[in-house]
Amino acid sequence: MDDFVEPLPLSRVESGMAGEEAQYLLRFWHQNEGYMQLDSGMNWISRKLMMFLPEHIVDDVPPATMIGKESTFKRYFPETDRPTALPKDYRRSVAHGYHAAIHREPWYDIQRTGLRMGPGTPDLVLERLILPFWSKGGFDRVFCLMTLVEDCAGSRQSDPERHHVHFQPGKVSYQSGWVRPSSNELHLHAAS
Amino acid sequence: MYKTECAFTKEQLDFLEIFHIAAKYDCLYVLDFYCSNEFDHDQVSALTDAQRAHLAELAQEEIFATAIKKGFRPDLYHEREADDGRLC
Numbered sequence: 001m002d003d004f005v006e007p008l009p010l011s012r013v014e015s016g017m018a019g020e021e022a023q024y025l026l027r028f029w030h031q032n033e034g035y036m037q038l039d040s041g042m043n044w045i046s047r048k049l050m051m052f053l054p055e056h057i058v059d060d061v062p063p064a065t066m067i068g069k070e071s072t073f074k075r076y077f078p079e080t081d082r083p084t085a086l087p088k089d090y091r092r093s094v095a096h097g098y099h100a101a102i103h104r105e106p107w108y109d110i111q112r113t114g115l116r117m118g119p120g121t122p123d124l125v126l127e128r129l130i131l132p133f134w135s136k137g138g139f140d141r142v143f144c145l146m147t148l149v150e151d152c153a154g155s156r157q158s159d160p161e162r163h164h165v166h167f168q169p170g171k172v173s174y175q176s177g178w179v180r181p182s183s184n185e186l187h188l189h190a191a192s
Numbered sequence: 193m194y195k196t197e198c199a200f201t202k203e204q205l206d207f208l209e210i211f212h213i214a215a216k217y218d219c220l221y222v223l224d225f226y227c228s229n230e231f232d233h234d235q236v237s238a239l240t241d242a243q244r245a246h247l248a249e250l251a252q253e254e255i256f257a258t259a260i261k262k263g264f265r266p267d268l269y270h271e272r273e274a275d276d277g278r279l280c
Contacts, residue, residue: 036221043234046225065254066222069229137218138262 003114003123005093010108013129018108021045022129022145029106029131036133036141045145047071050083052142054102054132059092060084062102062142072146076122090116094128101130101142110149123152203245210248213259226251 012018013026024041036042050073051066067074067081077085084091093116097107107130114123127147134140200208214220224234227247231239239247256266 036219038221038224040234042221043224043228046228049225051225066225066229135218137216139217139219139222139258 003093003112003116005096005109005111007107007109008127010106013108018127018129019147021048022108022127022147025129025131025143025145026106029133034104034132034134036135036139048145050144050146052098052144054140054142056099056102057095059095060088061091061095061098065141072124072126072148075148076124087116087118090118097128097130098142098144101132104132106131112152124148125150125152201241203241207241207244207248210252210255213264214251214255216264217255217259217262219255219258222251222254223247226254 008018010026013022016023025045028039028042046066047068047070049066049068050064050071052062052064055062061083064081064083067083073083090113094111097109100107108128110125110127112123112125113121115121125148127149129145129147131143132140133143211220211223214223223236227236227239228234230247230250231243236244236247256264260266
């Protein structure tokens, strides 16, 4: 099975190649230097976000506190609010992005889940933008915006929801371009 | 001197307590997030008392858990509840 997790350059998010919501989220993070502010755009995006405690757990994802009702996780696992319900092997393979964010590094990557989420689970290609947000009152959280690129178990036709963006404000223009990164692009991620 | 009477219901106080703590720890956005997820809009002020109480219930674990870690100690105002269901 062709499963993998690979970092992608944040420049792809900044340029809009990861979608308008990811671009907005990263821009908001930069503009506010990681400090969370009240914002209607963020409230809208929150429906697709997963929110985690900033707890570094070795080889594991941090505890989730809120799973947006329109998040990719909720779409595929509507019966649970706990990503820790997924197999440990899978959680270990995707934990690094959360650890980076916990240590205040913005993170963006792509993964193919293969069989790692367990028997009977979908084989998905996903992009994740993971960012740390904090407040002056000490209320720190890690946000993850996970975007479905492809459901490999389907007919391999374009996923209709992939282009169906409800994001407001702003004009809908999401075109997720899944292109495997070049080694040069991967190098840029560390430098950005 | 005049006697004041508390006009807040338990539903209202439940929400106000969460709102107060969220403001103190600079995480009011959490209420907006939960409102957006539950009610498809972020206008908390447009909610009914019952809806705001429900919102407080949804967000309280998230907000209380962190606030308590930061030193917050809940005020057990429920012990002061009057017989008529109103709180003073």
